[in-house]
Amino acid sequence: MADLVDSMLDLMRRLPPTQVEENVASLVAMCPDYADDLLGSVDQPLKIMTDRATGKEYLACDYNRDGESYRSPWSNEYDPPLEDGTVPSSRLRKLEITANEAFDTYREMYYEGGVSSVFLWDLDDGGFAGVVLLKKVLNAASSTEPSGSWDSIHVFEAAERGRQAHYKLTSTVMLQMTDRAITASEGKESRDSDKPDAKREGEVVLSGSMTRQSEQDLPLHDQASHISNTGRMVEEMEIKMRNLLQEVYFGKTRDIVYDLRSIDDLEKARRQRELQKELVGFIKR
Structure with a gap:
């Protein structure tokens, strides 16, 4: 097996x-x-579902799945309905409701749209675990505009130790971007002819996932402290992962593309070579 x-x-x-x-x-x-x-x-891209009872959107993944049904964080009900579906204890359910409200505000501040969901469940050792889900989809308004999606999955465990709590966080970000462009060919042949410039259509697809982990001991004043503690850890982790994507992954991809393909047209490059030859000829005289 x-x-x-x-x-x-x-x-x-x-x-x-x-x-x-x-x-x-x-x-x-x-x-x-x-x-x-x-x-x-x-890890798969998160699915957006709608709560039948409240009409609110929520995210579906393996952490709120029971069989073929998914539990909504808003109504605590499964879709399709499931009589014996797993639900958190009453104490944890209250914390789950507050956490969803808090991360909904976080989503609006950082993502300016999208969907967020938080699910909590009890552990056998007396602690609890949870997952914070965030998804933002960019739909292209036309065939030449970029499109893509961002999926964040933050799984954590919390173990209370007196006035402190120990947290283990595993964060995964899945990013997918598609950029389509239609440009006119700029060769000398197309400019001298009576025909309109030829069109070239290209598509660049960039996708992948990144996973990082962290552990911290943070002060615990009451049950609400769990929300602020995990929120701070998720915020710091997302900032770190966004910087890595920007500096390392996108930066490396840009360098490779620029090395493989020149952004200048062929006619301009030919004129530069001819000018260099003329200058060299003048110098030799």
């Missing part, structure tokens, strides 16, 4: 990130007995 699951996970790491949902579904269809192990180990 372990070898088969490891092989499926190894295969997923080699397949295109943009097709993770289709690939997971294919593996589950081939090995249905290992569906739970695979779904619990592979």
